[in-house]
Amino acid sequence: MTANQQHMIDVYRSAQRGEIAPPMPGLHDWDAVREIRDHRRATRQGRPGPLRRAAARILAAARGGGSAARPCA
Template sequence: MSAIEQYLVDSYRAAQHGTPQPPPPGRDDLAVLRSVRTEARFRAVLDGRPAAHPWRAALHRLLHPARPC
């Protein structure tokens, strides 16, 4: 059963029992990703590491390779 089908079943049951409907699938995905990123940055600060985003540093290294001497 897919997430959409499960959501429809849960919505039907909620309507039958008079309870609030469940949130649609995927509604809070971005909020969860943001909180994970914030937690990682917070842990980096506590560990004494820079709080910069690791993907940004990797992208910079990729776009600006070191020049050979």
């Protein structure tokens, strides 16, 4: 089954259920390619990508601190 055939089945099924139809295949391909390119550029330069920055922010908030250094005990 091709992607177009599967999409037609999904559109029919969503219409029967009264749901929003899924996006057409290939609609967001260039967005995904850009995100991969940006991620690779960021990792090549030694900078963390947006996912790692978000994870670091969440972990810092969960530990109860920001970017302040903790004293050694």
